[in-house]
Amino acid sequence: MHFLALIVSALPWFPTPLSLWGLGLLAVAGLLSRVFLLSVLALVALLQEVHIRSSVANLWPETMQPQACFGEMRVDRVITRADAFVSLSGAWLNGVCDVLTTNDQLKVVLTRSETIQVGDQLVGRFRLKPIVAMVNPGAFDARRHALAEGWRGQATIAAAEIRPAEGIRGATQGSISTWPQPLQGLTLALLFGEKDRIDPRLRNVFEGFGLSHILAISGLH
Numbered sequence: 001m002h003f004l005a006l007i008v009s010a011l012p013w014f015p016t017p018l019s020l021w022g023l024g025l026l027a028v029a030g031l032l033s034r035v036f037l038l039s040v041l042a043l044v045a046l047l048q049e050v051h052i053r054s055s056v057a058n059l060w061p062e063t064m065q066p067q068a069c070f071g072e073m074r075v076d077r078v079i080t081r082a083d084a085f086v087s088l089s090g091a092w093l094n095g096v097c098d099v100l101t102t103n104d105q106l107k108v109v110l111t112r113s114e115t116i117q118v119g120d121q122l123v124g125r126f127r128l129k130p131i132v133a134m135v136n137p138g139a140f141d142a143r144r145h146a147l148a149e150g151w152r153g154q155a156t157i158a159a160a161e162i163r164p165a166e167g168i169r170g171a172t173q174g175s176i177s178t179w180p181q182p183l184q185g186l187t188l189a190l191l192f193g194e195k196d197r198i199d200p201r202l203r204n205v206f207e208g209f210g211l212s213h214i215l216a217i218s219g220l221h
Contacts (some may be wrong), residue, residue: 020049047219056143058152060099060130071095072123073106075116086110093121099128105150107131111158119165126155177210 046122071164072093080087092104098107108126110116130153131146139197164199181185189198 018167020046023049028042031196046187047213052147053082056147059143059146059151062130062132062133062143063155064099064130066127067099068125069095069097069099070125071100072110072121073126075118075120075122076105077118085112086116088116089151090122093128097128100152104152107146107149107151107154109154109156110160111156116162117165121163121165122157122160122162123163124157126157128155130154182195 008188015091023042024205027039027042030036034085072095073090075088076087076094078086079089087109089105092100092102092106094102106126106128108122110122116122131143131151133143140192146152147195166221181204186202
């Protein structure tokens with residue numbers, strides 16, 4: 001059982017719910033049919049599904065009312081840049097908020113276009129709310145996706161003070177950001193994992209040669 005638990009902890013988060021009854025019946029059918037590999041795989045998937053469901057229950061409940069908290073968070077990843085907003089993932093640093101503790105992860109939407117990069121800090125009033133699944137049977141589940149990303153919930157912020165990253169990393173990012181494309185985007189991706197600035201023309205070249213997996217490199221590791 002400890003061995004199966006170890007396997008489960010290393011499995012990816014399934015993006016859609018799986019049937020516990022169906023997996024259980026499949027495990028029993030495999031055992032009775034002496035197809036032991038099928039039985040073991042079904043049992044592992046069953047344990048993983050139970051583990052996911054118990055972990056999802058630890059996210060902010062969908063019935064939680066939105067609330068505003070003043071605080072500070074660190075940008076760990078820029079997800080999407082658009083003309084009117086920036087979507088990002090980050091860690092809560094400090095602030096007056098009962099539902100958050102230091103290093104809790106959030107998905108945040110900054111509702112105005114800003115030049116922001118990994119390592120920057122956002123200071124202001126965050127409007128916090130739970131992530132709601134709104135899922136049909138067998139469809140994509142936003143709460144399971146949030147669990148895979150490590151997010152406890154989501155937030156929006158408009159009037160944010162942006163404090164640039166300090167130290168060698170911040171200075172390096174600032175310097176590289178002045179370089180021309182496509183060198184800027186490729187260098188930021190390879191050094192810091194900031195793939196949102198990769199020039200679309202460069203991405204098309206990599207895809208054309210079947211080398212798009214190289215752009216999945218995230219930072220020095």
